Amino acid sequence: MSDAQHGAVAQEGVQxxxxxxxxxxxxxxxxxxxxxxxxxxxxxxxxxxxxxxxIFMLLKAGFIMxxxxxxxxxxxxxxxxxILPPLLLxxxxxVMALEGDFTYAMRDIWLxxxxxxxxxxxxxx
Amino acid sequence: MAQSEVVxxxxxxxxxxxxxxxxxxxxxxxxxxMWIFLLSDTFIFTSFLTxxxxxxxxxxxxxxxxxxxxxxxxxxxxxxxxxxxxxTFVLITSSGTMALAVNYGYRRxxxxxxxxxxxxxxxGATFVGMQAFEWTKLIMEGVRPWGNPMGAAQFGSSxxxxxxxxxxxxxxxxxxxxxxxxxxxxxxxxxxxxEIVEIAGLYWHFVDLVWVFIFAFFYLW
Numbered sequence: 610m611s612d613a614q615h616g617a618v619a620q621e622g623v624q625x626x627x628x629x630x631x632x633x634x635x636x637x638x639x640x641x642x643x644x645x646x647x648x649x650x651x652x653x654x655x656x657x658x659x660x661x662x663x664i665f666m667l668l669k670a671g672f673i674m675x676x677x678x679x680x681x682x683x684x685x686x687x688x689x690x691x692i693l694p695p696l697l698l699x700x701x702x703x704v705m706a707l708e709g710d711f712t713y714a715m716r717d718i719w720l721x722x723x724x725x726x727x728x729x730x731x732x733x734x
Numbered sequence: 735m736a737q738s739e740v741v742x743x744x745x746x747x748x749x750x751x752x753x754x755x756x757x758x759x760x761x762x763x764x765x766x767x768m769w770i771f772l773l774s775d776t777f778i779f780t781s782f783l784t785x786x787x788x789x790x791x792x793x794x795x796x797x798x799x800x801x802x803x804x805x806x807x808x809x810x811x812x813x814x815x816x817x818x819x820x821x822t823f824v825l826i827t828s829s830g831t832m833a834l835a836v837n838y839g840y841r842r843x844x845x846x847x848x849x850x851x852x853x854x855x856x857x858g859a860t861f862v863g864m865q866a867f868e869w870t871k872l873i874m875e876g877v878r879p880w881g882n883p884m885g886a887a888q889f890g891s892s893x894x895x896x897x898x899x900x901x902x903x904x905x906x907x908x909x910x911x912x913x914x915x916x917x918x919x920x921x922x923x924x925x926x927x928x929e930i931v932e933i934a935g936l937y938w939h940f941v942d943l944v945w946v947f948i949f950a951f952f953y954l955w
Binding site for chain 2: 625626628631632634635638639642645646648649650652659662663665666669670673674676677678679683684685686687689690691694695698701702705706708709710711712713716717720
């Protein structure tokens, strides 16, 4: 269906979509959740673990927002108003990651803990 | 009021925001406001998760291993993270029933909408129950906001703060859904329309959405 038709449907304030798409996304979310659980169950480590966790997380979040929360069918004015502001949070995450690293280094130096000698947790920071 | 011309794409984005009266065309007022609320909630949850990231990165003691902390012994066998996995499936199932409820709401099928919403609320209550079980188990094992026997002290405060705030959202959602569901059943929305089911659904899907991130960053990482 074209965008114009979706726009016309949304105009009346009533959105109607076939049930099939919800059922398919539902099953997909089950499969993706099983995959992310498997990442832990089979104890993938390192880069593979992080990338798989992030990929499955973003896919699940994307499908929930696009289909279940109807973002796919909303007008761009609403979509951008909701999607763009949280991107600022990536900046916060970046700044706090630097801060966390710095604090760790300071504790290492000033608290006299030789962190390389402490028992390592199986999963890295 | 004469409706001005509706334009799609980038030009539409500009025109919608430039109009005097209405930015979110076609979206009921309540829906726009629910989205604004969810946007602010996104900032709260992200701040919590970012705080958790910061304390975990700066902790010099080893971080407790979530896979083992949240393992359960079932049928004489220790299964890693199983309770959290079940909770995840319960929440996804509830999102599915909610999506169907929204659909049947717009079809004005009150009975089906009511039962699907009641099922959603039931699954939500199940989730909260399992969370209460998880909290009890960890508290019995000595996990406190200021320390725990497994490793870095920051684990407890992050855990109680993040899952507690999420659980509060689920509990509030269960009440909200039940209120709307019973109103649907008695025909309260026959005249004003069933957008409210979609709006309640937005809140519920958001709670599921947040859990996706908590599951990835707190339990799997």
